[in-house]
Amino acid sequence: MKKLSITILCIVMIFGACFAQNNKKAKYIFLFIGDGMGISHVTLTEAYLADKAKKIGSEYLSFSKFPYTGFATTYSASHFTTCSSAAGTAFATGYKTKNHMLGIAPDSVTKFKSISYKLKEKGLKIGVSSNVGINHATPASFYANNVSRTAYYEIGLQLWQSGFDFFGGGSFLQDKGKTKDLQSLEEITINNGYVVTYGIKAANEIPANVEKVAAFFNENINVQNLSYAINRKEGEAKLSDIVEAEIKFLKAREDKGFFIMAEGGIIDWCAHDNDAAGTVKEVIDLSEAVQVAVDFYNEHPDETLIIVTADHETGGITLARTGGGKHGFASLDGQTGSFGTLGKERGRAICDSINNAAGVGFSTIGHTGIVVPVYAIGAGAELFTGKFDNTDIPRKIMQAAGFEF
C-alpha cells in the first residue's frame, strides 16, 4: 500500500514538473503591434462598442481581457517622443536607437540583431506581417538594418536575405527605387527563392512544397497598403486575413514552433489625421486579427504566447472634449470615409465635427511620449506585468521561449 502511494506520488510529481515546464515555454509566439495605439485609443474603441450595445462603459476587445497587463516606455535614444523605426528597433532587437534609424545603433554603424533572427536560429519558423507596405518601419525592424527608415529599396533588398518563412501584407514601397529605374524588388525576391502571391485566395492556396513566401494581400499590385477599414470594400483584405494565412502556412511547416509579428499599421495614420472614426475601425481590425491568434491559443494553450502592444501613442487622444461628460459615440458611424478620402478642407471639417460630437479630443497631429499598454496571455505571459522598458519586450519573449537573449 505504502509502495503504491509512493509510486503515485512520484508520477504526480513528474507529471507536475513536466506541466510546469510546458507552462513556461512558449513555442508559438505572437507579437501584435498596434502602431500608434495608446491606452486612449483602446478606451475609445471599448466605449464606442459599449455604446453600440446600448451601454455606458466598456466592451472588451479580444486582447483587453488578457489576464496580464503592463506598461512599456516608448522613448528612443534621441527623443523622448519616438518614431516607429526607433520603437520597432527596440521591440525587435532589445536596444534603443535614434529616431528614423532602423536596426542600427546610435553610432550609425553597429548592426543590432533582431530576435526574429535569433528565434530562426533556434528552429522556429518566422512570419513578419503588416497591413501596410512590407518594407515600412515596423515590419522592417524585424528583418532589416539601415540608418534611414525611408531607404525603402535597400530595406526591401534585405527581405529575401533574411530567409524568413512568411512575409505578409502590403507590397513593396518603392519597388523600383526612388528613381523608379532599378530592378524590381519583387523580381529580385522571386529570383532568390521566394514565391510571391497576390490576394487572399492565393495566400491560402500556397502549395505544400513552397518553403518561403511573400504574400501580398491586395489584388492590385500597384497599391501597396491595404485599405483603411473605414474605406474597405467587400472582398478587400484586412489584417485578420493575413494572420489567418500566416498561421496556416507556418503551422503546416514547423516542428519547433513559430514567431509571428503582425502590425496594425493604419491606426497610426488615422490618429495622425485626427480621425477618431477611422482610428476606432482600425483598432477593431487589430482586435479581430488578435482573435485569430486567440483561437489558435485555445487549441494550444500551454505552448502559445500572445503579446499585444503599441510602439507609441499617436494623436494624444482624450475623451473629455465637450465637457459635461457626455459622448455621442454613435456619431462616429456617420463618417463615410477616412480623412484622406473626404478631401482636405472638407475632411477636416467633417472629422472635427464628428470628433466633437463624440467628445473625442486630439492634442497633436504627431506622436506622444506616453507609455503604452501591453497585454499578454499564455506561456510566459506573467513576465509582461508592471512597468518596463520597450527594449525589455524582446528579452522577455526570449525568456518565455526558454532561450538566452
Ligand SMILES: [Zn+2]
Ligand atoms: Zn506615426
